[in-house]
Amino acid sequence: MRTITTTKDLAGFCDQAKAGPYVTLDTEFLRERTYYSRLCLLQMALPGDGEAVLVDTLADGLSLEPVYDLFRHRATVKVFHAARQDLEIFFVEGKVFPEPLFDTQVAAMVCGFGDQVGYETLVRKIARQSLDKTSRFTDWSRRPLSEAQKTYALADVTHLRVIYEFLARELKRTGRQSWVEEEEATLLDPETYINRPEEAWKRVKTRTSSGRFLAVVRELARFREDYAQSRNVPRSRVFKDDALLELASTKPATPEDLGRSRLLLREGRRPDIAEGILAAVKAGVEARAEDLPRVDADRAQPQVDSALADLLRVLLKAKCEAEGVAQKLVASSADLDALAAGSTEVPAVTGWRRTVFGEDALRLCEGKIALSARGGAVRVVPV
Numbered sequence: 001m002r003t004i005t006t007t008k009d010l011a012g013f014c015d016q017a018k019a020g021p022y023v024t025l026d027t028e029f030l031r032e033r034t035y036y037s038r039l040c041l042l043q044m045a046l047p048g049d050g051e052a053v054l055v056d057t058l059a060d061g062l063s064l065e066p067v068y069d070l071f072r073h074r075a076t077v078k079v080f081h082a083a084r085q086d087l088e089i090f091f092v093e094g095k096v097f098p099e100p101l102f103d104t105q106v107a108a109m110v111c112g113f114g115d116q117v118g119y120e121t122l123v124r125k126i127a128r129q130s131l132d133k134t135s136r137f138t139d140w141s142r143r144p145l146s147e148a149q150k151t152y153a154l155a156d157v158t159h160l161r162v163i164y165e166f167l168a169r170e171l172k173r174t175g176r177q178s179w180v181e182e183e184e185a186t187l188l189d190p191e192t193y194i195n196r197p198e199e200a201w202k203r204v205k206t207r208t209s210s211g212r213f214l215a216v217v218r219e220l221a222r223f224r225e226d227y228a229q230s231r232n233v234p235r236s237r238v239f240k241d242d243a244l245l246e247l248a249s250t251k252p253a254t255p256e257d258l259g260r261s262r263l264l265l266r267e268g269r270r271p272d273i274a275e276g277i278l279a280a281v282k283a284g285v286e287a288r289a290e291d292l293p294r295v296d297a298d299r300a301q302p303q304v305d306s307a308l309a310d311l312l313r314v315l316l317k318a319k320c321e322a323e324g325v326a327q328k329l330v331a332s333s334a335d336l337d338a339l340a341a342g343s344t345e346v347p348a349v350t351g352w353r354r355t356v357f358g359e360d361a362l363r364l365c366e367g368k369i370a371l372s373a374r375g376g377a378v379r380v381v382p383v
Contacts (some may be wrong), residue, residue: 001052001053001054001150001151002051002053003053003054003055003056003145003150003318004053004054004055004056004062005056005059005062006061006062007057007061007062007063007065007066010055010062010063010064010067011066011249013044013051013053013066014067014069014070014095015066015075016046016050016051017044017070018070018073018075018076019232019368020046020047020050020076021047021076021077021101022047022076022077022078022079022164023043023045023046023070023076023077023079024044024079024080024158024160024161024210025042025045025078025079025080025086025098026042026043026081026086026153026156026157026160026246027039027042027085027089028040028041028043028140028153029085029089029140030139030140030141031234033234033237034039034232034233034234035228035229035232035233035234035235036089036229036232037085037088037089038141039057039089039093040058040140040141041054041055041056041058041145041153041155042054042055042057042058042064042138043055043154043156043157044157044315045154045157045158045160045161047161048161051221051309051343052154052157052158052367054145054153054154055067055238056151058141058143058144064093064094065088065094067092067094068090068096070098071077071090071094071097071098071099072096072099074099074100076100077100077101077102077152078098078100078101078102079102079104079160079161079164080098080101080102080103080104081103081104081105081107081119081122081163082103082116082119082135083101083103083105083187083319084187084192087101087187087188087193088192088206089281091190091193092193092213094160095173097178097188098378099188101182101184101187101188102164102168102180102184103159103183103184103187104119104122104163104167105117105119105167106180106183106184106329107168107170107171107180108122108163108167109324109325109326109328109329110171110176110179110180110183110326110329111167111171111174111176111324112171112324112325112326113125113326114326115327115328115329116326116328117326118142119131119156119159119160119219120133122159122163123155123159123163126162126163126166126167127159127162127163129159131155131300132148132151132152132155132277133152134148134149134151134152135151135152135153135154143213150251151171158220159199163322165314169219171263178351178354180351182351182352183329190206195229196226197221197222197223197225197226198218198222199227200221200222200224200225201217201218201220201221201222201293203221203239203243204217204241204244204298205241206245209295211290211292211293211294212284212285212287213248213249214292214293214294214295215284215285215287215291215292215293216248216251216280216281216284216285217244217245217248217279217284218293219281219283219284219287220247220248220277220280220281220284221243221244223276223277223279223280224238224239224244227276227280229238233308237267238267238268238273239264239265239267239268239273239277240263240265242263243261243263243264243265246260246261246262246263246264246282247264247277247281248281248284251281251284251285252277252278252281253278253281253282254278255274255278258274258277258278259332264277284290303314303341303342303343304337304340305341306339306340308340308364308365309336309337309339309340311364311371312336312339312340312364312365313336314371314378315357315360315361315364315371315378315380316330316331316336316357316361317378318371318377318378319356319357319360320356320357325356329349330348330353330356330357331346331347331353331357331361332348334346335347335348336348339361339362340365342365344362348361349361360380367383368382368383369381369382370383371383
């Protein structure tokens with residue numbers, strides 16, 4: 001098992017990868033104590049029985065620029081499994097995406113392997129191998145790496161070659177390459193990985209629709225996001241959502257008021273954080289009426305026709321079983337509830353999903369079709 005520790009050796013391997021049709025990649029990282037993931041190891045493998053290497057991204061003086069150059073080389077497909085977190089690392093550190101991209105998790109869902117199918121499942125079903133997962137939760141920042149860690153890490157890219165080749169053939173056979181490309185477009189969109197502090201409040205779950213309350217939530221969430229990003233610490237290390245909602249409710253105006261918080265932990269009582277909290281609460285309380293946030297349609301509770309929602313679930317299951325595609329990839333429960341509430345602004349009725357499910361879903365909502373069962377199968381019946 002070769003471990004690359006210099007930029008020169010990394011460039012040499014990446015040049016080999018550029019000469020091939022694809023390269024498989026995976027990462028090991030830590031995020032428990034930071035806002036941004038800390039890349040600790042990069043694994044890459046060449047096609048067939050080609051070389052597989054570990055890249056020690058923590059090695060002194062090592063630059064990932066050869067990898068970024070490989071990412072820009074469009075003649076070589078970059079293959080990942082469940083690529084979102086990996087892509088976020090490379091976007092944050094190098095402002096680059098691997099193109100063209102092939103995500104085997106997305107492809108497997110399109111090819112009928114179930115919802116959010118794991119790598120271990122694909123290794124067992126496609127590569128006919130088993131994985132030793134004992135090193136999965138080890139500290140990847142510690143050096144030297146053990147032989148068990150190295151073996152585990154390389155398995156994430158060596159078996160991926162067999163999986164990629166199988167799924168690529170299946171997509172070509174079924175003509176569904178465009179489905180996967182449509183899903184991967186989101187993974188390759190910078191907006192997927194940008195967390196704007198002014199929008200952080202939208203991720204805080206609250207049942208309150210009071211504009212003034214939400215203004216305080218907005219300012220507290222903005223401060224927390226700014227603080228966490230600038231110091232590279234997890235949001236929860238600043239203060240958690242339950243403390244944020246408590247502060248938005250009690251609206252502390254002085255350090256003494258803040259001291260009476262039940263849910264604010266020790267870290268959140270540090271002077272710099274305490275001052276930020278009080279300033280955020282003040283900004284929310286004093287916000288002009290025209291600047292108060294409003295709950296948008298997505299956050300409001302729709303009036304769902306529960307019977308229709310149940311029928312849509314039956315239709316989704318039947319359609320996905322017939323097409324051999326994962327249900328969660330086609331429509332979420334929220335999509336189905338939105339359709340049953342009269343909305344058509346959902347992903348399930350756009351793109352390839354409209355062909356598989358959306359068209360009949362809209363016809364069902366309009367009363368133009370009915371569902372019947374015969375011999376254990378669900379059929380669509382025109383009305």
